[in-house]
Amino acid sequence: MVDKNSLRAAFSERLHEALNDAGVRSRGRGVDIHRHLKSVGVIKTTQAISKWLNGEAIAEADSMVELCRWLKVRREWLEYGVMPKKENEERDNRETSNVSNVRRMHHRFGKVPLISWVQAGAWCEAILNFEAHDPDMWLSCPVPISSQGYALKVLGDSMTNPGPGRSYPAGCIIFVDPEAETKTGDRVIARVPRTNEATFKILVEDAGRQYLRPINPQYPIIEITEETHICGKVVGSFMPE
Template sequence: MNKSKRKLTDSELQLAESLRRIWLAKKGELGLNQEKAGAAMGITQGAVGHYLNGRIALNTEAIIKFARLLNVEPSDIDPKQVVKLGRRASPGAPTTHTLQGVSDVPGNYIPIPQNRTTVPLISSVQAGGWAEVIDNFQPGDAEEWRETTAKVGPNAFALRIEGDSMTSPTGVSIPHGSIVIVDPDAEYTNGSIVVAKLVDVQEATIKKLVIDGPNKYLKPLNPSYAPIPINGDCRIVGVAKKVEIDL
């Protein structure tokens, strides 16, 4: 059963509105659009739009990135950021801002050098037909939107694992409830963890791809489950690039 998309709290929506007001006031002056903003901040154009329109909650790192981009203080977006950034002044020195992963240089806000992107969390049924719906996919079609540091292409998505077929007692394990980030544009090879769609099954499944000469199998990581022989009755939807677990 799909989870409903998490609604932002009133305070999160107020932050988004504060950011949106500053964006509208500054984007013309700075020659910005969402595509340029995403490239400058290391996130997708879609993620920029989701932050501005209150679909994704702003966190400290995102606020710092937008503040640098728009040439404002983080506190202009969120007054609480003055406290979160550890603002301090020393005798004879200008005010500096410190944060783990941020350089301690007056007036500069440099986020942790870690690219993030935002992908939709979809159902296994949606995943089965992903190639057909990518171009028409709307923000409300996803259970939620998730930030990830996985290196993926623009058509990536997230899938929640159901059941224990990919739970392994040793080595790599993808337990029930974990989130897998999938890239439809990545190339698969023998041993890749893939999302696959069998022609006679509505839902997509995630398994390890085994190529043994002319034979191909979808192999569960749980040894209690048998491999599934495949041939022309299977389409590889994408390759799993990262597993994320919510505690």
């Protein structure tokens, strides 16, 4: 499972780095953060902000957006360490740049549940109720995602690229949007026949037939049949530090 303490500590380090880059004073910067957030209508206690700076907590979505706007850094970088740091730097996250193709009016930034692969398979049939789930099992999504979105932790190496190129090694966190339209070439979550679990593959087409292809060539390509269910599109990812 995701090491929450490591995520919090890494977020704190990046927050301090961004504050340093922005010229915010080292002593009393918690007060400066509080003052700025209050000026834009985001009310947080000084105790909460102190936890961000000390690696004890990660800022909530409303604070994260304002911190990134104030410090002029990308949310993906501040929250998860996904490069590049600045908005005007060249983007190397293909999924994030493709988010504009998703219908934004039904999407939002926010927290989504980190679920198991068995639960992801069940998600294809009915949206499960995670409102009462452990709050530590919710992750802030760095890209727009529908209210039915969720996160998964990659298992195994079928989506690990042995050479150069996009790779999703074991432990990588992926964000899945069940409402996003899928097309050939997209990374998708699918439930294949005779199993309750979901699988993570690339949707490909050849001679009029569709397949699920792993990135790692050591794994077989799966033909899509009438019993195969595409559960959602992977719209973002990050590798916990």
